[in-house]
Amino acid sequence: MTSRRKSSTVMRMWDWSVPPVSTHREVLSIVPEGWIDQPRASRKPPILFIHGLAHGAWCWAERWMPAAAELGFPVYAVSLRGHGDSGGRKRLGRTLMRHYVHDVMQTITEIPQQPVIVGHSMGAIIAQLVADRYQPRGLALLTPAPIQGAAYTLPRLIQRRPAAAAKVLVGGTLPLGPEQLFCNLDETTAAMYVDRLGRESPWAQYELMLPHRIGPVRCPVLVVGTPDDRVVDERAVTETARAYGVDPVWLPGIGHDLMLDGGWEKPLSVVLDWIDERC
Amino acid sequence: MFPVRRGDPALAHPLPAQDAVGMIIDRGGAWAVVGAGPHGLSALKNLLQVGLDADGYERATDLGGNWNFHAENSRVYESTHLISTKPFTQFPDFPMPDSYPDYPSHWQVHRYFRSYAEHFGLLDHLSFNTEVVAVAPADGDRWNVTVRDRDSGVETTRQYAGVVIANGHNWWPKIPQYPGQDTFTGELKHSADYKSAEVVRGKRVLVVGAGNTGCDVAVESAQNARETFHSTRRGYYYNPKYALGRPSDQTADLLLALRLPLGLRRVMFKSVLRLTVGDFEKFGLRKPDHEFFETHPIVNQQLVYYVGHGDIQPRPDIARFEGSTVHFDDGTSAEIDVVVFCTGYLAHFPFLDDTYLNMVGDHPVLARQIFTPSSPTLAVSGLIQPDSGQWTIAHWQGMLVATYAALLAQDPRAARRFYDAMVRETDVRFTGGAEYKDSSRHYYEIAHQEYLRAIERDLQRLESMSGALVSAR
Structure with missing residues (x-):
């Protein structure tokens, strides 16, 4: 539980x-055959995946979704508006974080029971905003965008990637290349994935800079980070874990996109084992 | 339709025999929820969500309460649509589908409640076709709840740690009495009997009352009857569903979000009404005798339209009935075949002694419209008439009761402190600064934002109390 004094969860004026x-x-x-007929209390809970900045539902469909479904989990992934094959690309310039929360809430109502929500990077922030109004079965935050607001990372970004920093400040999408996202993926595959990245809403990106007043939650929370992440630093991971009073799980040797990078099996098994044990 | 559970209702909840105390089955720390309408479902879901056990009882064979069209006590009619839009009307943790329109129909609403119950696994905790016939106090602030299986007639009594009453307040008709009413030769009906326009087709109709139902029925009558008269006690503000291209309740919430003062909001609303609808008096309607926000909002875009076409003839209050003639206060009279009283409903709790609900006259007086000064383990949900959508409030009422019930199980003394402070506030009303007109339809009237702010403060107080408990360990 976080001790942070939060804004109102009741009054949602906008x-x-x-x-x-x-x-x-x-x-x-992917819903495994026969799952729906199993007794509700004993069957595997559904998992809802939320992608990060500029990604889409496709990033989960590559590796994790078929693998988790193989183990009996019904798996769902949503493309936020303006991402993947969802609509709203033209309105991306007017899209806020709360619109993404709306998209996830809509998806949740289509799932037959309360899912475990797995959010990656910016999707982890969205997952926490969703958990602020809806009680999921569990909340897994993978290489989460900083809960304390990403503004503190700007000086270093300006220093190391001045062009990227300038672009972000004027509302452009944070440029992400293979060197940021992957550690051990062959060039062709990495290039193919990077090619699929889209644009991000400038407003959502600005909102990521601000601190998020979130929680407390009534469900189990898992926080996963990697020391070899070149997008989200260790401070963001520790701070998020601290907010929920849990210890982060560190997985060295894998890049920011741990659902696509070589060695994706390891983080997936960490998540699924946690679901089996705690959710 | 949900399959009817037959046989001994006790079998719906298989319990070990040793739990039975005499003829009473002890349900331990579980709470009972009376009614499976939106408020009952929300109470049930939130009790389960905070980790308590709970049983829901529903008289009808399906959930939905008032919105379960075919149920005996459902008061929705074929053409019923919501009069507030989705964003505030839906449960905040289970929004209505994007595919629904701004103002969904009662069929869609019922489908929505069903998917809510399925998603949160409530069906396993609900007994249908099971009527609560008695809720009686037991030792230690516990309650004995007697339920009857409506097919077999078998009665079972179970003991609960607490009871949430969510049996609704829009099903027990309130029928007025006018001089000569008994001698009236036409048909007298209450809107409770009004399921479709068949009631009025081809007839000379008098609709009494300008609540939202009264206006809906008057409009339907204008479309189907030979002649329609509409008798109202006073002039009202008939708000359009859409104004300036937006649903008007969303605009109202926008002005509240901007924290504009009541006076300014009144001026803005009246100017928008004047711009989009016009001057009511020019249509032959009476000038409202009260300020905006002093009566429950009427949302009907079509009434004024039909008045303008002469299909609805506005009339003042009824003076007396005489044969087939109805005389009005202004001296006019009309020949009438059928009178539809859209005069509202009264809260009615046939299974519980009135003293437990702090009845004053014909209505309970409760703190936050939830807690009764007579018992710390009895709560009412849904005894509200908000000036906006209903089920966002249903959610937060359910959350408040469930969080309180959880604290009661965890730390009874802390919960008692909360309860004692709470029931000192039975006279606190949430009017948003307006002075509501004194009439039975405003017993439960609340200004939604002011009310929710109070509920949020209560929730924060409860959370800090259970937080103190954790650190004390």
């Missing part, structure tokens, strides 16, 4: 008075 417009939403899913 959602009430200016609700998000509905948009076509891409939801990828």
